[in-house]
Amino acid sequence: MNQSNTFWRVALLALPLSVFALIIIWPLLSSFYYGFTNWNGFSDNYDFVGFENFGKLFSDRLFMSAAINTIIWMAIAVVLPTVLGLSLALLIDSHVPGGPIFKTIFYLPICLSAVVVGQVWVWIYQPDWGLLNTIIEYVTNDRFNYAWLAKPDSALYSVIVAWSWQATGLSMVIYLAGLTAIPGDLLEVCELEGATTWQRIRHVILPLLTPATVVVVALSVINSLKGFDILYIMTGGGPFNSSDTLAMHMYNESFKKYLMGYGSAISVVLFLVALTIIRLYFKQLKKVDEIYG
Amino acid sequence: MSSLSLKNIKKSYGQHEVIHGVDLEVEKGEFIVFVGPSGCGKSTMLRMISGLEEVTSGQISIADKDVTRAHPSKREIAMVFQSYALFPHMSVADNISFGLRLGKTPKDEVKRRVNEVADTLQITHLLERFPRQLSGGQRQRVAIGRAIIRNPQVFLFDEPLSNLDAALRVQMRLEIARLHKRLGATIIYVTHDQTEAMTLADRIVVFNHGVIEQVGRPIDLYERPANKFVAGFLGAPSMNFIGATAQQGAIQLDGFNITDAQKAHANGAITLGIRPEHMRISDTEACDFSAKVELVEELGSESLAYLQTSFSSDPLTMRVDHSITVREGDMLPVSVNREFLHVFEEGGASL
Amino acid sequence: MADTATLGSTSGDYVAPKRFNPWPVVIFICLFTLAILFLAPTFGVLLSSVKTTRDIALGDLWAIPSSMYWGNYVEVLSNPAVHGYMLNTFLVAAPATAFSIALGVLAGYVFAKLPFKGSDLVFLLVVSGMFFPPQVILIPLFRLFNLMGLIDTLWPMIIVHTALGIPICTLLMRNFFATVPNPLREAAILEGASEWQVLTKIALPISLPAIAVLATLQFTWIWNDFLWPLIFTQSDEKRTIMLGLVFMKGQYSVAWGIQGAMSLIASLPTLIVFLFFQRYFIKGMTMGAVKG
Ligand SMILES: Nc1ncnc2c1ncn2[C@@H]1O[C@H](COP(=O)(O)OP(=O)(O)OP(=O)(O)O)[C@@H](O)[C@H]1O
Numbered sequence A: 001m002n003q004s005n006t007f008w009r010v011a012l013l014a015l016p017l018s019v020f021a022l023i024i025i026w027p028l029l030s031s032f033y034y035g036f037t038n039w040n041g042f043s044d045n046y047d048f049v050g051f052e053n054f055g056k057l058f059s060d061r062l063f064m065s066a067a068i069n070t071i072i073w074m075a076i077a078v079v080l081p082t083v084l085g086l087s088l089a090l091l092i093d094s095h096v097p098g099g100p101i102f103k104t105i106f107y108l109p110i111c112l113s114a115v116v117v118g119q120v121w122v123w124i125y126q127p128d129w130g131l132l133n134t135i136i137e138y139v140t141n142d143r144f145n146y147a148w149l150a151k152p153d154s155a156l157y158s159v160i161v162a163w164s165w166q167a168t169g170l171s172m173v174i175y176l177a178g179l180t181a182i183p184g185d186l187l188e189v190c191e192l193e194g195a196t197t198w199q200r201i202r203h204v205i206l207p208l209l210t211p212a213t214v215v216v217v218a219l220s221v222i223n224s225l226k227g228f229d230i231l232y233i234m235t236g237g238g239p240f241n242s243s244d245t246l247a248m249h250m251y252n253e254s255f256k257k258y259l260m261g262y263g264s265a266i267s268v269v270l271f272l273v274a275l276t277i278i279r280l281y282f283k284q285l286k287k288v289d290e291i292y293g
Numbered sequence B: 001m002s003s004l005s006l007k008n009i010k011k012s013y014g015q016h017e018v019i020h021g022v023d024l025e026v027e028k029g030e031f032i033v034f035v036g037p038s039g040c041g042k043s044t045m046l047r048m049i050s051g052l053e054e055v056t057s058g059q060i061s062i063a064d065k066d067v068t069r070a071h072p073s074k075r076e077i078a079m080v081f082q083s084y085a086l087f088p089h090m091s092v093a094d095n096i097s098f099g100l101r102l103g104k105t106p107k108d109e110v111k112r113r114v115n116e117v118a119d120t121l122q123i124t125h126l127l128e129r130f131p132r133q134l135s136g137g138q139r140q141r142v143a144i145g146r147a148i149i150r151n152p153q154v155f156l157f158d159e160p161l162s163n164l165d166a167a168l169r170v171q172m173r174l175e176i177a178r179l180h181k182r183l184g185a186t187i188i189y190v191t192h193d194q195t196e197a198m199t200l201a202d203r204i205v206v207f208n209h210g211v212i213e214q215v216g217r218p219i220d221l222y223e224r225p226a227n228k229f230v231a232g233f234l235g236a237p238s239m240n241f242i243g244a245t246a247q248q249g250a251i252q253l254d255g256f257n258i259t260d261a262q263k264a265h266a267n268g269a270i271t272l273g274i275r276p277e278h279m280r281i282s283d284t285e286a287c288d289f290s291a292k293v294e295l296v297e298e299l300g301s302e303s304l305a306y307l308q309t310s311f312s313s314d315p316l317t318m319r320v321d322h323s324i325t326v327r328e329g330d331m332l333p334v335s336v337n338r339e340f341l342h343v344f345e346e347g348g349a350s351l
Numbered sequence C: 001m002a003d004t005a006t007l008g009s010t011s012g013d014y015v016a017p018k019r020f021n022p023w024p025v026v027i028f029i030c031l032f033t034l035a036i037l038f039l040a041p042t043f044g045v046l047l048s049s050v051k052t053t054r055d056i057a058l059g060d061l062w063a064i065p066s067s068m069y070w071g072n073y074v075e076v077l078s079n080p081a082v083h084g085y086m087l088n089t090f091l092v093a094a095p096a097t098a099f100s101i102a103l104g105v106l107a108g109y110v111f112a113k114l115p116f117k118g119s120d121l122v123f124l125l126v127v128s129g130m131f132f133p134p135q136v137i138l139i140p141l142f143r144l145f146n147l148m149g150l151i152d153t154l155w156p157m158i159i160v161h162t163a164l165g166i167p168i169c170t171l172l173m174r175n176f177f178a179t180v181p182n183p184l185r186e187a188a189i190l191e192g193a194s195e196w197q198v199l200t201k202i203a204l205p206i207s208l209p210a211i212a213v214l215a216t217l218q219f220t221w222i223w224n225d226f227l228w229p230l231i232f233t234q235s236d237e238k239r240t241i242m243l244g245l246v247f248m249k250g251q252y253s254v255a256w257g258i259q260g261a262m263s264l265i266a267s268l269p270t271l272i273v274f275l276f277f278q279r280y281f282i283k284g285m286t287m288g289a290v291k292g
């Protein structure tokens, strides 16, 4: 019995684990390797350059601004989809008529591709007839044709708002799942004790939603690190690299300038950042599980 | 002064009426227990009193104030849930003082009152702990503490002990009885447990299908059930029912005659009710009937014998003292205590 | 008449007036406003697709059209390149979805029903794979497929999406198999069934709901993907729809209406999947997120 179990473990795991190892683990490790070379993406000869690529990161002005932009993106990603998703979930959860329809509406963007979302928002920001400027013109009753995506001051933030539009739906459903998991009698205790709506949210619902919040915040941060497609469509990192992120910068260096060694060094940085976040996330999950699980 | 008064309470979910008009007056300090089969509307009734559920029609007064449409928190009631309903993210002290803190009570007063309550329930050493660090019985005490601190006119308990094991249930039952004496509080208590109902209640309210079948002192309900339902519901093991025909008070069964029944006016189809404890093994000459033992259940202090008789298709249950040995297959002479015979008319009402 | 009758019939009952609660109305208005704001971008695309470029350029995009202009759809649907894009995407998405689920079933079954010393750790390692940004493995994979001569074919995309799907598929399948009672498996094995028979004859049939969840998720993600086709394709014949969308933007640079119609057609398969399988979709998203 035991022997046959071992046989089946090996037999069943062999294929999935070897595919995973070959396509995910091995490339991950070799990224570290390429990070120490000056490979250009095509030629078969390349040299080891030691820590040169990693040293270059610190003097690369574009890398630094991409890193800062990535941090800005993360910070906004922690706040915007989280707060919006939570508010929407609380509103929908209050048994308002049409709740399921609202849920579908807010969730719908999640099934659109980043390319389409980017495209759609390019039109919102379009200077001449975009919705945003149209509304501003309507309100102020004056000509207004600010080019949101073409100005270094606003390009990054405009993209993040578009990204958040899509991310909010996911936060909302996670919060909705969290809300249904709150035992009804705890809310009835609030009724009996005379808690106001605000007190109930502040002292009972929000604390009990902590597990959902951990998930939402972690996913937002992790996904913001992945943010590439939508940026590629909307600004391509421009103007003047003002909306570059690490993911974008890595792509540009590797596949536009063919500095694959340097690009690998950036991807190593990305990996380490992601690893830190994921470890924090798993640790928080465990902690939360002990209290609320 | 009436502590709680229900007037013609009805409740419908959509088209479906589940409470069909309930009237009840509860005196201050009374311990009232609601019993009844599952789904008969006990919880619904309790939740309407608390205000968590709206009444469809009727009037609820607490301490002589009409609270039919009052918010739950304004009714001066406190409720203890079967699931305890403690907040997992709050310490025991914070759970108990939840309501006080919402009302912005000064910190030192909150502290004083929490300590007072904790003292009463002997949970002072648990105040800093979180619910997940408590046993079931301790959690239940905390839930009761949260109720006590409100100083309510009426306490509402919905099956508070059903999640506890048997030994703890007995202990908590005694404690609730003690608490009732100490606080002199009015309590409405829902339970499935016969012993809880009989021992705790000043008066028992028997529900069935959304109406009250009977209200009264436990002993009255036991001795003088208003109908067949109450008679069968209270008492464990439950009463034996035997279908029979009566003529001018005389009931004739195959091998079992009751001519001297007090219910002289019984006539036509009736049901005879005999509690298992009102039958005993007697001398062959003086017996009412003889029966064959089909099965014996030994419970330690006593045994239950299931008897086959010629006049009843279902076996009759009889309580037998443990000092008497009864074996399966024995033929026993049985006599019935005439004083405690129950006779129900065809509709179920007691005669 | 009717009024008096009802009053009369309930004259014995006392009914107190109900508390008035204004909140539902306020909340509904809030949600309604937000919903309109949320729908505006999508609605804009819809509007653009039935308007002429001239109308849009004149600033009429956001007005409800007086007459529908179908020319944009005709233009897009009659373009043979679009047919190629759609077919390519389907040829990548369908097998990659199937393969990743199959591998997830195998691994998930072992982690749920045949755990071994250290299996939790291996499981965690596999699952964490779903959180890393794909840029981390971009360059080595590019080199790998380049050496194999597979660049500018559909193979790299099928292979990579299969591998990238393993974490989520393994996670969901393990969680699902964990809910299948152990005695079911043990009884079958006592009757002489092999592990493989237990998996295919017992576990798999009851896990169809989980597979449906995964199928909707995986198909949508792969269909919508942009990064991998961008790296692995070069010629127009091998482009997937999302990539095609971007490249055709150059071709129709100011033909906004055509772009709108293209976006819509490109999103149609995932929209349909979403609207019909929303329940599965949401379940997968929350399960994948919460249990991760
Ligand atoms: N929200 C509801 N919607 C519709 N019907 C309900 C609702 N709540 C309760 N009921 C119905 O009302 C009846 C009474 O339910 P209730 O919970 O009061 O029973 P109970 O006496 O407390 O039963 P138990 O002993 O099992 O707790 C049941 O038939 C139940 O199905």
Ligand SMILES: [Mg+2]
Binding pocket: B042, B043, B044
């Ligand atoms: Mg109940």
